[in-house]
Amino acid sequence: xxxxxxxxxxxxxxxxxxxxxxxxxxxxxxxxxxxxxxxxxxxxxxxxxxxxxxxxxxxxxxxxxxxxxxxxxxxxxxxxxxxxxxxxxxxxxxxxxxxxxxxxxxxxx
Amino acid sequence: xxxxxxxxxxxxxxxxxxxxxxxxxxxxxxxxxxxxxxxxxxxxxxxxxxxxxxxxxxxxxxxxxxxxxxxxxxxxxxxxxxxxxxxxxxxxxxxxxxxxxxxxxxxxxxxxxxxxxxxxxxxxxxxxxxxxxxxxxxxxxxxxxxxxxxxxxxxxxxxxxxxxxxxxxxxxxxxxxxxxxxxxxxxxxxxxxxxxxxxxxxxxxxxxxxxxxxx
Numbered sequence: 631x632x633x634x635x636x637x638x639x640x641x642x643x644x645x646x647x648x649x650x651x652x653x654x655x656x657x658x659x660x661x662x663x664x665x666x667x668x669x670x671x672x673x674x675x676x677x678x679x680x681x682x683x684x685x686x687x688x689x690x691x692x693x694x695x696x697x698x699x700x701x702x703x704x705x706x707x708x709x710x711x712x713x714x715x716x717x718x719x720x721x722x723x724x725x726x727x728x729x730x731x732x733x734x735x736x737x738x739x
Numbered sequence: 740x741x742x743x744x745x746x747x748x749x750x751x752x753x754x755x756x757x758x759x760x761x762x763x764x765x766x767x768x769x770x771x772x773x774x775x776x777x778x779x780x781x782x783x784x785x786x787x788x789x790x791x792x793x794x795x796x797x798x799x800x801x802x803x804x805x806x807x808x809x810x811x812x813x814x815x816x817x818x819x820x821x822x823x824x825x826x827x828x829x830x831x832x833x834x835x836x837x838x839x840x841x842x843x844x845x846x847x848x849x850x851x852x853x854x855x856x857x858x859x860x861x862x863x864x865x866x867x868x869x870x871x872x873x874x875x876x877x878x879x880x881x882x883x884x885x886x887x888x889x890x891x892x893x894x895x896x897x898x899x900x901x902x903x904x905x906x907x908x909x910x911x912x913x914x915x916x917x918x919x920x921x922x923x924x925x926x927x928x929x930x931x932x933x934x935x936x937x938x939x940x941x942x943x944x945x946x947x948x949x950x951x952x953x954x
Contacts, residue, residue, distance in 0.1 A: 633757060633784045641780055642763075644794040646770035649801055654827035656809035662816050668944070669809075675912045675943035676810040677839050679936040680803050681832065681900040682913040683920035685893055690921060694889040703890050710894050714901025723898035731894070735887055 702734030750777050751875020752882065757781055761876045768872040772831060772865060775929060776801045800929040803936060807835045814842040815857070817850050826857065831868070834861035836899040907950065912943030 665673075689707040691697040710727030717723065754764035759781075771777055780797040788796075807830050815826055837860040842853060875882070882888060904913050916939035923931025 633759075633781075637784060637790055638759070638763065640790055641784060641793050641797070642767050642770055644790075645773075645776060645780055645797045648794060648798045649771050649773055649776065649804065650828055652798060652801055652804040653808050653830040654824060655805045656812045657815070657823045657827050658820075660809070660812040660816055665813060670813055671944040671947060672940050673810045673813055674843065674947075675909065675940040676806050676936075677836055677900060678903050678909045678913045679916045679940035679943065680806060680932070681836060681896055682917040683932045683935045683939070684832070685896050685900070686917035686921050687924050688890075688893040689897075691924070692889065692893075694884075694887065703887075703893075706890065707893060707897055710897040711901050711904075714898050715904050718902040718905070720898050720902070723901055724894055727894040727898065731887060731890060736885065 702731055705734060706731035750774055751872040751877070752879055753778060753781060753875075754872070755876045755879040757785055759876070761873055764876040765869060765873050768869050771797075772829075772868060773801050773804070774868070779928070796928050802929075802933045804830055806933075806936060807832075810839060811835070811857075814839070814853060815850070818854060822854065826854075829858070829861040829865060831861060831864050832896065833864040833899060836896075836903075840903050908943045908947040911946050912939045915939040915942055 685707075689704060690699060692700050692703045694700070694703070706727045709730040710723050713726040714720070714723035750768060751761075751764050754767065759767070767777060776797040779800045780793050783793045783796060808827060811826060811830065815823065818826065834857065838853075838857045841856055842848060848856075900913070904910050916935050919935035919938060920932050923935055925931070926934070
């Protein structure tokens, strides 16, 4: 079944404005005010609190296998994490993960 | 519904499957620039859900953006209103990850250098996302499976966050978030993610505070 053009553009407009509002929310409200120390302390952990939450289900329940655990993908993720924490280098970690994934997938270990 | 589950990083492919033309797919990506929300919205529209529900669910999936907004506000709050409006439009997981780590590691950066860094990082990622949507819509299902593009995004995300996992509180936060989000994975509309994140960041801050008290 196809989606009507009117519905589609209504949703695109609504989502575009709504997403911008979410993204602007605190940047707009807080403005140039100083935040309390405890809030600032919490916000230092935003990145490490959100990204692992996005990543974990994708690693343990990959979409490509319809959610079944997949050893090549799991090991590639593990190698990327290890090299990233150890070397602190983004591109090196991506390369290490990519090499692991392709060797595992294409050489049938 | 019997179809392969959509790949997070190839919105264009899904858009093509649902009969969107390239122009609409790219416009969607340019206006919303949020993969998960776009997928959720398209799938719901396909299932004939009411328009308002589609928009609300799409936004629920995007709630973490408000958290990114608050965090960027601590770094960029001195910027003028219109600059902050553009900063907001361009908040993405990738650019937030790069910018937040950079600003935390170099707290003495001037505002203009911070903004230059932020907009370079974010425009690079946004261009890749929009161009990727176009290519995906064009190539569609002709993208070969052996490329395993489905896993490009998890690897990139791990590499982006890993350098930040270098202190005990950061590791505790990361581990808690990953575990909770797995446990809460059945929660609808990506709400598990935001709950996991809020619990994890409060815990991280608490661990940091206790470590400071004992040292």
